[in-house]
Amino acid sequence: MQNELKRNATLQTQAESPAEMVTIRVNGLPIQAPQGANLLEVLQASGFPVPSLCYLKGMPGIGACRLCLVELAGDHRLHAACSTQVREGMEVSTHSPRVMEARRTVLQLLLAGHPNDCLFCQRSGDCDLQTLAVQYGVRHRDYETVLRPLPPDRSSPALAYDPQKCILCQRCVRVCSEVQAVEAIGLVRRGMRMQVAPPLGVDWATSGCVSCGQCSLACPTGALTEKDDVSRVWEALQDPDRVVVAQIAPAVRVSAAELWGGPATNGTPGPNGVPGDFSGQLVSALKAMGFHAVFDTQFAADLTIMEESRELLQRLQRGERLPLFTSCCPAWVRFLERHFPDQVPHLSSCRSPQGMLSSVLRHIYPQVAGLDPEQVTVVSIMPCTAKKDEASRPELSSDGRPETEIVLTTRELGRMLRQAGIDPRALPPQPFDDPLGESTGAAAIFGASGGVAEAALREAYSVVTGQIPPRPAFQAVRGWDDLRSVEIEMGNVTVRCAVVSGLKGARRLLETGAYRNYHFIEVMACPGGCVDGGGQPRHAPLARIQRRAAGLHAIDDEKPHYVSHQNPAIQRIYQEFLGEPGSAVAHRLLHTTYAPVDLDQLLAQG
Incomplete structure (x- = not known):
């Protein structure tokens, strides 16, 4: 695995080596660009944002949508900029009458086979096709086709x-x-x-x-x-027999403000545009919508670490079922079940923080609050679409009812608040509700790749050595490469840990057998972690995603406690309800089982 990492580092260095710079002219202006660079990216970086509906940054262009057409001097054809390479002396026109008419025609042809229901579409107002139609003045259909x-x-x-x-x-x-x-x-x-x-x-x-x-x-x-579940939440809030409570995931607090046009709105944005913690405004907004209480999923992240770190140490002691794979990411769990079913026994039995907090809210919170457990409806607000799938798993139900009844993505939360006419930026922040609103810095970093591993290593180190590690001790697991590794000394225990960002890296790790070199492996399905989850605001460039992660790390830095067992609320819940990490009660409420998927049987059922 070390050789794989070194090879990746070598390739990255080669890729970043300076290319020969050439001069091209764009709309009559001289532009310096690397020889052989992607013309579309060069144009966009130079202040000429040529449109595209098919291009993905970092991948070869395929010219499928034909919207990035440009005119090159001396060539009677129009060229797709995404599949054109920069060369010395190019003269490019990005908005000649011929180019503009071609783009309008392409948009008309795309719209000809498109339903005429923009007003009712979930993506209305956040649709790239709709935005370009407005930009290019396409106000009516010149072509019609049978849908x-x-x-x-x-x-x-x-x-x-x-x-x-x-x-x-x-x-x-x-x-x-x-x-x-x-x-x-x-x-x-x-x-x-x-x-x-x-x-x-x-x-x-x-x-x-x-x-x-x-x-x-x-x-x-x-x-x-x-899958849009906004109407289900409104229905629950309007039911007088329900007590509707919410939980908010770590990554949502540093991304939700983007839905209203800013990286931070709490008045204290960090340096370099690092998002501030928007959770206080979200709590106020949810209370204004009618939620009975709002809790912090970070509390359950601390709970997850208490259980998972003990599970890691037990497996190390027994030398069995190693490495331990994290189970916080439901898309990763599904990936393992469906694509590598023989590796499922390596998964931690811990539920994700969403699953743990929902279990606590359904089984412990009613005792504390004097409520009927059957009245409590848990709504979780997540950066992730896979959390909807996780909530539907039968093993995370009690008495046939999902413990997490409804999951909203960050985008759905934004739509719901707009329907209610609530602008959280104007609301004074409120704290999360007790007793499930306290968390440590270890919990905040769950939303960024490497955060689960870093939090678990902090806790495991404390258990083994009896000492609180210094904050920077395990920050080597942070980063943006898809595969990273560290080796940690904990007294007489050495833990080899890998962090995987994105499922492509996970597949490579499993197919090469390199996973056997480690004791503990964190996998996040989405590149960069939950900060770039499938339910987050769209159109986020890498720099913004990195700022979201930096925002979570800033929250960690500001917390007085940064090891999970230091959380007073965690100490209380074990003393009063759970006993100790890994106890029978903890296993019943906080753990689960996973099973390999028989794809042949699944296909037969389908």
């Missing part, structure tokens, strides 16, 4: 696909195959019946899809979206 008689697929608990809104740009297909290496979907059929779908005629629910939602982030229209 493809293709039914939507709503079988997945997390995602919804409407093929009639699909423009076949292939962004989702490329993300699924080239970024995530899941390869659950592709282009099927031909001609007017062509659509994006899983192979072999199965639906999304019975396919290899793991619900990570990266496809929904990439989709430029309303074809691929999160």
Whole structure:
């Protein structure tokens, strides 16, 4: 594995070595650019934002949408900028009359086969096709075609696909195959019946899809979206017999403000645009909507660390079922179950923080608050579409009822607040409700890749040595490479830890057998972790995602306690209800089981 990491580092260094700079002219202005660079990226970086609906940064252009057409001097053809390389002496026109007319025609042709229901579409106002139609003055349809008689697929608990809104740009297909290496979907059929779908005629629910939602982030229209549960929340809030409580995940607090146009709105943004903690305003907004109480998923992140770190130390002591894989990411759990079922025994038995807090809210909170457990409805607000899938798992139900009844993504929360006419930026912040509102800095960093590993190593070190480690002790697990590794000395215990960001890295780790070199492996399905989850605000460049992670690290730095057992609320819940980490009560409420998926049986059922 070390050789793999070194090879990646070498390739990255080679890729970053300076290329020969050449001069091109764009709309008459001289521009310096690397020889052979992608013309579309050069134009966008130079202040000429050529439109595209199919291009994905960092991948070869395929020219599928034909919107990035530009005119090159001396060539009678129009060229797709995304599949054109920069060369010395190029003269590029990005908005000549011919180019502008061609783009308008392309938009008209795309809209000809598109449903005329923008007003009712979930993505309205956040649709790239709609935005470009407005930008290029396409106010009516010059072409008409018969809509493809293709039914939507709503079988997945997390995602919804409407093929009639699909423009076949292939962004989702490329993300699924080239970024995530899941390869659950592709282009099927031909001609007017062509659509994006899983192979072999199965639906999304019975396919290899793991619900990570990266496809929904990439989709430029309303074809691929999160399963919308906003109406279910309104229904619950309007039921006088229900006590509706919410929990908010760490990554939401540093991304939700973007839905209102800013990286931070609490009046104290960090340096370099680092987002401030927006959770206080969200608590106020949720209370204004009618939620009975709002709790912090970070409390359950501390709870997860208490259980998972003990599980790691027990496995190390016994030398069995190593390495221990984290189980906080439901898309990663699904990936393992469906693509590497023989590796499922390596998963931690711990529920995710969402699952743990929902269990506490359904079984312990009613005792504290004097409520009927059957009245309590738990709504979780997550950066992740896969949390919807996780909530539907039968093993995370009690008496046939899901413990997490409804999951809203960050995007759904924004839509719900707008429906209510609530602008959280104008509200005074409120704290989370007790006793499940306290957390340590270790819990805050769960939302960034490496955060779970760092928090678990802090706690394990404290248990083994009896000492609180210095804050920077385990920050080597942070970073943006898809595979990272560290070796930690804890007294007489040495722990080899790997951190995997994105499922492509996870597949490589498992297929090469390199996972055997480690004791503990954190995997987050979404590149960068939950800060770039499938339910987060769209159109986030890497720099903004990195600032979200920096915002979580800043919250960690500001917390007086940064090891999970230091949390007074955690100490109380063990003293009063759970006993000790790993106890029978803790296992019943905080742990679960996972099972390999028999794909042949699943396909037969489908």
